[in-house]
Amino acid sequence: MSNKTFGPFELQKAYNNEPVPADFVERRRISAAMQTLAERLIRAEGDIDTLSGWADQLEALVATVGEPDRRDTRAANRKLFTGSATAEDIFHMMDYDPVGGPSNPIAPQVEWLQEDQNGIEGALRLGLQYQGPPGRVHGGVIAWLLDAALSRALHAAFRLGVTGTLNIRYLAATPIEDTIHCRARITGQEGRKIFVEGGIWHGDTQTVSAEGIWLTPKSLG
Numbered sequence: 001m002s003n004k005t006f007g008p009f010e011l012q013k014a015y016n017n018e019p020v021p022a023d024f025v026e027r028r029r030i031s032a033a034m035q036t037l038a039e040r041l042i043r044a045e046g047d048i049d050t051l052s053g054w055a056d057q058l059e060a061l062v063a064t065v066g067e068p069d070r071r072d073t074r075a076a077n078r079k080l081f082t083g084s085a086t087a088e089d090i091f092h093m094m095d096y097d098p099v100g101g102p103s104n105p106i107a108p109q110v111e112w113l114q115e116d117q118n119g120i121e122g123a124l125r126l127g128l129q130y131q132g133p134p135g136r137v138h139g140g141v142i143a144w145l146l147d148a149a150l151s152r153a154l155h156a157a158f159r160l161g162v163t164g165t166l167n168i169r170y171l172a173a174t175p176i177e178d179t180i181h182c183r184a185r186i187t188g189q190e191g192r193k194i195f196v197e198g199g200i201w202h203g204d205t206q207t208v209s210a211e212g213i214w215l216t217p218k219s220l221g
């Protein structure tokens, strides 16, 4: 691991270019296995002995893991804003992102196809565990995804902010178990207020549109 350090504007570049630390290789494996398990077990058919056997094994693993110490995420955040975050800190900030983070077992995995000042685009496939109405992605999951996608458009354009308002219009069914695309871009700025829009597409059909206002905190703006 190098001893280079990074500030907020180098966050994405460092994350994309620094080698994945050895512990994150294992954290990502844990997460991938948990995600696969969640997708395979939801609504899984099985006789009572099979279900009870799986439950026993999973409870045994929970007991083995116990309650490990966990890193304080605010420390890495503070280091980032003073330009002294290490690559390890960057992975601790980014790899657990609840949307796309490879070390977060509840994060839908996203392949980011574009991330620059003009906007972002990601491709993903949501499994049965994200279903709302039969065959369709749950509306709350869509809001979750779009909050992250629109935030990412900010980060890709080197701006920081928290979601102030997010408006969502559900235009058509967004299918589960098929590839969908999310896109977002900044449309304007007034002082600390940053205006962002985006949506979800299934093939050429736009299924959701969103627009919102992100606020750069007073301390940074």
Ligand SMILES: CCCCC/C=C\C/C=C\C/C=C\C/C=C\CCCC(=O)SCCNC(=O)CCNC(=O)[C@H](O)C(C)(C)COP(=O)(O)OP(=O)(O)OC[C@H]1O[C@@H](n2cnc3c(N)ncnc32)[C@H](O)[C@@H]1OP(=O)(O)O
Residues within 6 Å of the ligand: 093, 094, 097, 098, 147, 148, 151, 160, 161, 162, 163, 164, 165, 191, 192, 193, 213, 215, 216, 217, 218
């Ligand atoms: C600093 C962020 C850093 C994030 C990235 C850092 C590192 C990346 C690391 C890891 C990446 C992993 C995960 C990604 C992280 C985050 C992305 C996900 C996004 C979220 O998950 S984020 C959580 C949900 N989000 C909140 O937790 C916000 C709660 N809330 C507040 O913290 C305040 O409420 C705030 C700050 C919103 C406003 O407070 P304030 O005091 O600054 O505002 P103030 O009154 O001064 O108004 C100034 C002008 O904004 C207008 N205005 C005020 N409020 C507005 C609103 N809500 N909507 C639209 N416009 C609004 C006024 O009308 C006025 O407008 P005008 O000047 O025209 O009159």
